[in-house]
Amino acid sequence: MKIVMLEPLAINNETLEELSKELKERGCEFVAYDSVTNDVNELITRIGDADAIIIANNPLPGKVIKALPNLKFISVAFTGVDHIDLDACLEKNIKVSNAAGYSNVSVAELVIGMIICKLRNILECNTVIREGKTKDGLVGFELSGKTVGIVGTGAIGLKTAELLRVFGCKLLGYDVVEKEEGKKIGIRYVSLNELLEASDIITLHTPLNRETRFLINRNNINLMKPSALLINCARGEVIEIDAVAQALNEEKIAGAAIDVFEIEPPLPVDHVLFSAKNTLLTPHVAFATQESMVKRAKITFDNIYAWLDGNQINKII
Template sequence: MKTVLVEPLTISKEALENYGKNLKTAGNDFAFYDTKPTSTEEWLERTKDADQIILANTKMPEAVIEENKNLKYINIAFTGTDHVPVDLAKSKGIIVSNAAGYSDQAVAELAIGMTINLLRDIKKADWGTRNKMKTSDFLGQEIAGKKVGIIGVGKIGLRTAELFKAFGADLYGYNRSQSKEALDLGVKFLDLDELLKISDIVTVHLPLNDSTRDTISERELALMKESAILINCARGPIVNTKALVHALKNKKLAGAGIDVFDTEPPFTAGEEILDQDLALLTPHIGFFTRESMDKRAEIVFANAEDFLKGRDIKTRI
């Protein structure tokens, strides 16, 4: 058997070596790389004869699945799976799993942080302090008492709801199903239009697929209060960027906190969202904390060992 980690996982060299020893004792050859593959040819060279491929968030070419006849398992060290040809893999009997749960806290905390930053204008206040602005220039708002609409009340959305509740917010949710945990927390489920109309803060926590692309576009943004803010720490294409830019330009929203984009930063060309003063932007860091990277490695390498030993994979999708 052969396992290949095709890109780095942001863990220490010592940790990687320890995980590697565990895999090798399972009767498996383990190869790893400390750079991301940058071409299909590089992907194919690295994964040749692999039974198991471990990757993070680098887009996997379909050719890896089509041409690798030994491949039995794709072990994704990420929550989202839209960068992997999952349907193609499954059609060939290849097992696919993700690392669900590793970044729930990290993403939820960033959503809260962006909300506080926008409501208190912290970014501008830092600049203002250095440039002789006054206290009276920075009248802010509190989360307490605000209506928070959570679009996608899965594990990350639920953790985000828990944190907002701790600040004293009223919770509203939009989801395909209503979990007992969310109902017990006090989340009131509404249809999307109603949620958008009443919410002071809207935070997006959906996966990206054909049904969720452009969930928030021109029509949906027009339903929101002009005093409302929008947070997207999920996937860029869930919120239509052109429509969001138009809303911000015309002050149809009070602000937006955006961690995810149609393409991954750094941008190779000018993006109109970069010019919007009402937007708070971060380069897809929601998942990226020391704690979440360590937790991710634990999940991924446990899955790797389970596969090699013929056990059920806990985060199989």
């Protein structure tokens, strides 16, 4: 068996050696690349005749998948798999597993950080103190007592809800399936429109699919309070970026903190959000902590070993 790790997993060499040593003990050939490529021909060359690959968020288009003669399994070191052509995988009977759960804490913690940063004007305060100014005009708001709408109550949404409950927030939730665990945390499930109308803060935690693309759009963003904050650490196209930028510039909402975009950073210098008012933007870092990277790598290699044993886990297809 040949296993190819198509891109680095943000772990040190010692951890990689420890996680991959069983492959060598099983007699597998293991090849690890230390750079990312989006070139189709280079991807095909790297994968070659591999039986299985490990990939993080490097796009894997159908053109690549269909050109691979021997590929049987993809272990995705990520929760979302919208960057992989799953239809092509189904067509070629290629199994896919993900690394769900590795970043629950990391993402939830960044969401809390973003909310507090916006409510307390932390970035602005950092600027004015360096300019010899005072807090004038920068008196913020407490998180305690705010109504937070959680759109998508999977594992990350629920972890975020747990943290928000500690701060004394009122929790609203919207999901296609109401979770009993969410209700125990204190989430009251409502329609999406009701959530948008009633929430002081809206945080998004849905996967990206046909139903959730542009879930927040120019038609329903007007339902939000003028004082509301929008947080997106889910997927870029869950929101209609142009509509959000317009709502910010027209002060129809108070602010936004966004970690994910319609493309992976780096973003073009003229990106619409760069000129939007009251934005906090981060370069897709919500998942990325030292702890989560090690968890992710372990899950990803566990997927490989389980598949080799004929027992696929964390199954997508």
